[in-house]
Amino acid sequence: MKEKIKTLTSEIQSEKIENIADLEVFRIKYLGTKGAIKSLFSDLKNVANEEKKEIGQMMNELRLTAENTYNAFKNNLSEDKSAAEKIDFSRPGEDFTIGSHHPISLVRSEIIEIFNRIGFNVSEGPEIEDDWHNFSALNFPPEHPARDMQDTFFIEKGENEMALRTHTSSVQVRVMENDKPPIRTISPGRVYRNEAISARAHCFFHQVEGLYIDKNVSFADLKQTLLYFAQEMFGEKAQIRLRPSYFPFTEPSAEVDVSCSICNAKGCNVCKYTGWLEILGCGMVDPSVLDASGIDSKVYSGFAFGMGVERITQLKYKVNDLRMYSENDIRFLKQFTSVL
Numbered sequence: 352m353k354e355k356i357k358t359l360t361s362e363i364q365s366e367k368i369e370n371i372a373d374l375e376v377f378r379i380k381y382l383g384t385k386g387a388i389k390s391l392f393s394d395l396k397n398v399a400n401e402e403k404k405e406i407g408q409m410m411n412e413l414r415l416t417a418e419n420t421y422n423a424f425k426n427n428l429s430e431d432k433s434a435a436e437k438i439d440f441s442r443p444g445e446d447f448t449i450g451s452h453h454p455i456s457l458v459r460s461e462i463i464e465i466f467n468r469i470g471f472n473v474s475e476g477p478e479i480e481d482d483w484h485n486f487s488a489l490n491f492p493p494e495h496p497a498r499d500m501q502d503t504f505f506i507e508k509g510e511n512e513m514a515l516r517t518h519t520s521s522v523q524v525r526v527m528e529n530d531k532p533p534i535r536t537i538s539p540g541r542v543y544r545n546e547a548i549s550a551r552a553h554c555f556f557h558q559v560e561g562l563y564i565d566k567n568v569s570f571a572d573l574k575q576t577l578l579y580f581a582q583e584m585f586g587e588k589a590q591i592r593l594r595p596s597y598f599p600f601t602e603p604s605a606e607v608d609v610s611c612s613i614c615n616a617k618g619c620n621v622c623k624y625t626g627w628l629e630i631l632g633c634g635m636v637d638p639s640v641l642d643a644s645g646i647d648s649k650v651y652s653g654f655a656f657g658m659g660v661e662r663i664t665q666l667k668y669k670v671n672d673l674r675m676y677s678e679n680d681i682r683f684l685k686q687f688t689s690v691l
């Protein structure tokens with residue numbers, strides 16, 4: 352009996368407990384109702400009377416050893432020392448990915464900021480537009496061939512004709528209907544055209560429209576405003592040139608080229624060796640457009656312009672395929688890390 356107690360004691364003292372599962376095995380083995388110590392106690396009745404006291408005492412000590420061992424391990428584990436000791440504070444931190452702004456957002460914000468500095472506010476209009484704001488008020492009569500210039504996504508044909516706007520010029524009309532001159536506003540937004548998707552055309556893209564209406568606004572004001580914009584956007588060496596053009600809502604109208612910032616106007620494949628890149632359309636607001644929107648064309652004059660954000664982005668970041676803007680390829684998007 353004494354031998355049994357001694358071997359059990361040393362067995363308990365040499366037990367290794369490393370986790371909760373080990374601890375439970377230990378408890379069942381020694382302290383459980385069917386454990387080794389319980390069965391030893393039930394053997395006590397077979398011990399000779401004169402030895403009972405001594406052996407009883409030894410067994411109590413054994414039980415105490417088992418309980419203390421159990422509690423000591425339990426405390427250790429619950430403090431989770433073993434886990435805490437495993438943390439290596441000298442390890443370098445783990446990398447985590449931060450999103451970046453979309454290039455179209457970056458350039459759109461930059462355009463807004465440039466015009467904010469010279470007093471233009473921002474206005475917006477709906478992407479689903481009626482015929483009046485997208486066409487009629489802008490001087491496109493019903494059968495005007497200019498309506499064919501823009502392949503339109505119609506939502507409803509007929510009397511309540513609704514379409515996805517084909518340009519942000521529709522916002523000009525809304526602003527003129529609601530505000531009184533002086534008006535100095537830019538209207539960024541998404542526009543839609545029914546085009547086959549390719550590297551050079553997409554069925555949706557982004558424009559920024561500009562409108563300035565006051566007394567005595569002249570073509571010289573328009574030209575100077577656009578030169579200021581080009582130099583802020585592409586650098587102080589940037590030059591612009593205006594080519595006569597036609598839009599139904601401006602008279603006279605022009606298209607504007609900026610000197611190629613990629614080759615410093617020396618000629619490269621982006622500017623097709625001309626040194627110039629087309630960036631926007633513009634003109635003096637046609638008096639009939641002013642009148643249609645409730646502004647007296649005998650008192651006020653104004654200029655307007657419209658530019659494609661994808662186009663400006665292409666020139667700034669040398670993106671040569673329009674489809675990349677909407678494909679959500681992380682390898683493309685994460686190159687544009689500047690902070691707004």
Ligand code: DAH
Binds near residue numbers: 517519655656657
């Ligand atoms: N709306 C024209 C387009 O989508 C761009 C444009 C040209 C806007 C001349 C204007 C402008 O405001 O004056 O191509």
